[in-house]
Amino acid sequence: MALGVTSLEPIPTAAIQTRWRHIVTPIPAPESVSLIERLRQAEPRSMATMPPILWHEAEGFLVRDPFGNQWIDFTSGIVLANAGHAHPRIVQAIREATEQRLLATYAFPSESRLALLEKLVALSPIPDSKAILYSSGTEATECALMLMRRHGQRIRADKVSILSLAGNYHGRTLSAQLASGTPQPTDWIDRELVHHFQIPAPNCFECPWGRSHYEQCGADCFRAGLDKLASRGIDLDRIAGIILEPVPGWTTLPIPRDFAAAASSWAKQHDCLLALDEIQCGCGRTGRFFGGEHLGVTPDLIVLGKGLSSSLPVSAVIGRNELMDLPLPGEMSSTHGGNPVCAAAALANLRVLEDEGLVDASARTGTIVLERLQSLEREFPEHVRAVQGIGLFLSIHLHRRGTAKPAVELADAVAQEAVRRGVLMFTTGRGYLKVTPPLCIEPDAALEAADVIRDCLADTTKTV
């Protein structure tokens, strides 16, 4: 299963004019093709997988190209514009920060870094915490993994292993890839040789232990994963930390609370730490500020990114004081981490999420969109295996007729067709569609887009 390079052949489309969707050209717009071709010559093909529309302007939950087309955005970029694209208060904060003529400070003290850090510490569910800022999510993941290992090494020199869940994603730098349970370019590295271990994710949808449904079996699931490692002679006492997505980007459902509780208590009993990767599910996406709030456990570390700024590159690690202070002065920093303009954007974003009640909006709008989309399970039982999720973190899983196998081609074709009809979606290459609009989306617009997905599914299943 992989993403394909999208075709640049313009496909005629029916003109669409609704309050939110305007489609006035074939897609891709013929005028955009030569530019996208030049882009493909200038950058690797790994970048050529998204539907070929030229982003020119993005505002709130709408994305526009320069040719008169406008989409309802069901992507939020890639699950990043939680407060909406180009929110005026975020734009204003960026403007003020640049007008102050302070564009970079590295680790020198700055007011905007302080303001953002104090805000993060105030939001933190971890008592007595500190936070550190980075640019990309993967850097923050890498930092959390390093901190867990530093902590482990204080207990025992070889307590440096990381436990993660198959199917979770944590980023593209080396340790983050090794902790990820999705196929990666680093698959040539023997994970276990470099102290990364995985157990099956508690994905009841495809139960790794062959059960037909969830029966309060999360603790057994966690235990069974560990037992399997132990039965291969792996020393579990060497595990320094567990990292997991509390609401994985693939299933978009919180992992079972009993699995999380088992992981948390096992970690405590074994002097091991628990890090929650909230890069995708955090910052209100799931109807709570932290996705981990659905689990009922307090982690030792939290990793944030994407929706932390809804705009410029900002990520963060939050953790208990004594953990965050394990590295010596100078050992944990990054040139662009806490950049004053980015920090100002992130602080404005957090205030917008709060002042506009966008976390609650995510829960409310998510519930009605989920209900609408779940009708697809009844209408297309041969193609739709499940529609699930929480808040505005929803996914539609398609399967090949009469099998449990993901319908990769169909899902990607539906996403491409939705784009031609004015709903911006991304292809996943894994047989599912993801519905992750900005949290500010108007419920009527979200329902209109959900109905477009329905029509695309109805039409696409006739041909794919």
Ligand SMILES: Cc1ncc(COP(=O)(O)O)c(C=O)c1O
């Ligand atoms: C759960 C999760 N962790 C980590 C990352 C990596 O973040 P970034 O792409 O900003 O490095 C992502 C990005 O998609 C993610 O979804």
